[in-house]
Amino acid sequence: MNATAPLDDRPIGPVTVLFGADGGKYPDGNSLLVRGGAETLIVDPALGVVARGDAVAGVDRVVNSHCHEDHVAGNHRFPDVPWHLPAADAAGITSLDHMMAIYGFDAGIDRAFRKVLVEQFHYHPRPDPESFSDGHVFDLGGVRMRAVHTPGHTRGHTCFRISWDGSGDEILYLGDIDLSGFGPYYGDAWSNLEDFERSIEKVREIDVRYYATFHHIGVVEGHAAFSERLDRFAARIGQCEAALLEFLAEPRSLDDIGKHSFIYRPNSGVIFAEPVERRSMGQHVARLIDQGRVDEVEPGRYRTV
Ligand SMILES: [Zn+2]
Numbered sequence: 001m002n003a004t005a006p007l008d009d010r011p012i013g014p015v016t017v018l019f020g021a022d023g024g025k026y027p028d029g030n031s032l033l034v035r036g037g038a039e040t041l042i043v044d045p046a047l048g049v050v051a052r053g054d055a056v057a058g059v060d061r062v063v064n065s066h067c068h069e070d071h072v073a074g075n076h077r078f079p080d081v082p083w084h085l086p087a088a089d090a091a092g093i094t095s096l097d098h099m100m101a102i103y104g105f106d107a108g109i110d111r112a113f114r115k116v117l118v119e120q121f122h123y124h125p126r127p128d129p130e131s132f133s134d135g136h137v138f139d140l141g142g143v144r145m146r147a148v149h150t151p152g153h154t155r156g157h158t159c160f161r162i163s164w165d166g167s168g169d170e171i172l173y174l175g176d177i178d179l180s181g182f183g184p185y186y187g188d189a190w191s192n193l194e195d196f197e198r199s200i201e202k203v204r205e206i207d208v209r210y211y212a213t214f215h216h217i218g219v220v221e222g223h224a225a226f227s228e229r230l231d232r233f234a235a236r237i238g239q240c241e242a243a244l245l246e247f248l249a250e251p252r253s254l255d256d257i258g259k260h261s262f263i264y265r266p267n268s269g270v271i272f273a274e275p276v277e278r279r280s281m282g283q284h285v286a287r288l289i290d291q292g293r294v295d296e297v298e299p300g301r302y303r304t305v
Contacts, residue, residue, distance in 0.1 A: 007048050010219060012210055014143045014164050015171055017219060018056070020048035027120065029070050029214040032173055033059075034162060036140020043145075043160060043173060044214055045074025050122060063138065063145070065175035066157040067092030067102060069121040071214065076124035084138075086149065087131040089156030089190075095125045102154060104189025104279075109272050116271075134158075142166075150177060150203060152196025153185055159203060170208035177203055178213040179220065179229040183236025186283065187263065187276030193237070193283040200234050241284050248285075248294055251301040257281045 010017040014035045020028030029046035039060040042049065049056050050073060062078050064071050067089040075083055075093070083093060091098045099117065100110055117123040132138075134149035142165040147158045153176045160173040176185065177199065184200070186193045204227060211220040220226045240262045247260055258278030264270050285302055288294035297303045 007052065012171060012219070013167055013169060014140075015162060015212075017212055018046075018048055018052065019218060020046045021051070023218060024048070024213075024215050026215055027070055027073075030212065030218055031074070031214075032160075032162075032212065034140060034143060034145060036143035036164075038139075038141030041138060041140060041145065042074075042078065044071040044175065045077060046070060046214070047073045047121070049074035050077060061138070063132075063160070064089075064093075065160065065173070065214070066154040067099065068154065068176070069099075069117050069123065071175070072123070073121040075126075076122050079124075082130050083126055084130045084132055086147070086156030086158045087133050088151065089154050090129045090131040093126055093129045096123060099123065099125075102188055102190045103272070105272060105275055109275060112271055132158075148172075148202070148206070150175075150199035152192050152194075152199045153177070154188065154190045155192075157199070161206065161208065169210065171210040171212055172203065172206050172208045174203065174211055174213045176214055177230075177233070178215040178217065179211075179226075179233045180213075180216045181232075181236075183233055183240070185263075185276075185280075187272075187280040189279070191279070193280070193287070197234075197237065200230065204230055240281065241288070244281055244284050245288070245293070245304045248302055248304040251297050251303040253300050253302075254278055254282055254285070257285070 008019045016033040018031045024030035028048050031046045031049050032043040034041045041061045041063050042059045043063050044065050059078050062075050062083045064085045092102045132147050136147040138145040144163050146161045150157050150159050162171040184196050186196045207223045211226045258274045262281050263277050264273045294302050295305050
């Protein structure tokens with residue numbers, strides 16, 4: 001299989017960032033090849049890894065930051081090596097049914113998205129994933145990759161802090177804390193807004209030289225630049241909440257909220273836009289009720305206080 005455009009690689013110490021098409025814009029993403037003295041890992045093999053074909057070889061393990069379609073799209077290219085997933089997400093790779101539970105779509109969208117997973121993202125189940133938890137270190141021989149559990153996007157979502165002998169430089173791989181203009185995604189059954197907010201604060205404390213994301217941004221150098229992008233990324237949460245409070249000037253139901261465009265642009269064509277809007281903003285509604293800023297004025301209808 002050939003890519004439609006040349007895909008770039010960027011070496012940083014023992015890590016090579018394998019950029020996806022369009023700078024790793026969804027459905028593609030940026031994967032990491034991490035080479036130690038004893039072993040080589042690939043992190044989040046994306047569609048761009050599938051497109052590279054045999055050019056990506058010599059991989060001893062696959063490590064996924066979480067179990068989403070775009071992050072596991074290239075796992076099948078490495079059928080004979082262990083696949084490691086965060087413990088809380090590992091079930092998703094064992095069967096398509098388990099995978100669909102992570103998203104939690106209703107029947108119609110579930111059916112359509114299963115097809116997308118298999119046909120566009122090469123979803124291949126595997127009964128024997130190896131799981132890891134927060135603090136686990138993959139020791140590749142002179143190169144170490146430590147798991148930093150950052151739930152919220154999914155239950156298991158994990159960042160990786162990579163260090164190597166002979167250098168004070170480190171890389172923090174952020175997965176889908178992707179610093180994009182889209183902002184944090186917390187619209188799945190296995191997502192959680194407040195966990196995501198805590199995870200943003202957790203990564204903010206990590207001061208390393210390089211930060212790598214799966215989508216769009218690619219590599220950011222220096223903690224100041226990272227922190228500034230992280231602020232802009234995190235600000236989307238407050239912007240969505242402010243838009244919701246405005247929308248709830250009149251009583252609205254969760255169905256009304258699902259049909260309104262807080263997260264996606266109107267007419268985005270995204271097949272799961274409505275349930276994602278509803279689930280994401282539903283978490284804001286629950287929180288705003290707790291804070292006394294929104295009232296349930298009649299059963300199932302909410303209004304700003
Ligand atoms: Zn994801």
